[in-house]
Amino acid sequence: MLRALFISIFLISAPVLAKQKDDGSQIQADNFYPRVKIVTSMGDVTLELDRSRAPIAVNNFLRYVDKRSYEDTIFHRVVADFIVQGGGYDVDFAEKPSFPDIINESGNGLKNEMYTVAMARQKDPHSSNRQFFFNMNDNVSLDPGRDWGYTVFGYVVEGTEVLDAISQVETDYDTTWGWADVPVEPVIIKRVSVLPPV
Known part of the structure; x- marks a missing residue:
């Protein structure tokens, strides 16, 4: 009787004692299409992520969102059309800390079409x-073919006009870092948040 009681208590408490995952998969775990809102210095953009086709990339992205790690980062490379x-640097071009690299999911059937979001590498x-x-643009050259492509993991559902405006900002070659296509006036990601399920 005592042994049965102990086993029952263990079975009930085991899930509580188990460490909750912290890899992004715990965020709206049952939602295959979570939405996030990106608040920028030029306006807001809302994305719908596709966890059904790019679970690794989506969970990875949500992990950074959950840690508020995209706040006060910049769009450091803008090439019109x-x-x-x-998402990688702050306003002083200091590189933000990263989690380990992830597996490429570019063969998931999603294409690098206009207003989609993809992982840089x-x-x-x-x-x-x-x-x-x-x-x-419809960037066919970034899709997989004989070589690996770039993993698309969602698309813009609101704020395409904001992205259009960002894509047309004045850019220049940054002599300090040796980078081309850097916005002259920083475009800042102020906040990224997960929206309630629709």
């Missing part, structure tokens, strides 16, 4: 971590 990229296909970009 191509991309608007950010280095030459290594599995080097995405915190930076993301908006496609400001």
Whole structure:
């Protein structure tokens, strides 16, 4: 009897004692299409993420959102009719801390079409971590083919006019960092928040 009681208590308390995941998968865990709002210095953009096709990228993105790690970062690379990229640097161009790189999911069927959001990466296909970009054109060259592409993980549902305006800001070559396409006037990501399920 005592043994049965102990087992019952253990089974009830085990989930409570288990450490909750902190990888983004715990955020609206049952929602395959969570929405987030990005508040920028030029207006607001709302995204619908596609966890059904890009679960790793979506959970990774939500983890940074949950940690408020995108606040006060900038769009550091803006190329008209191509991309608007950010999420990795603050206004002083200091690199923000990152979680480990994630696996490339570019073969998920989602294309780098206008107003989609995708993970930025280095030459290594599995080097995405915190930076993301908006496609400001149908960028077929970024889709997978013989080589890995760039993982699309959502699309813009509100605020396309804000992205259009950002994509047209004046840019220049930054001699300090040796980067091209840097906005002359910083475009700041003030806040990113997860919206209630629709």
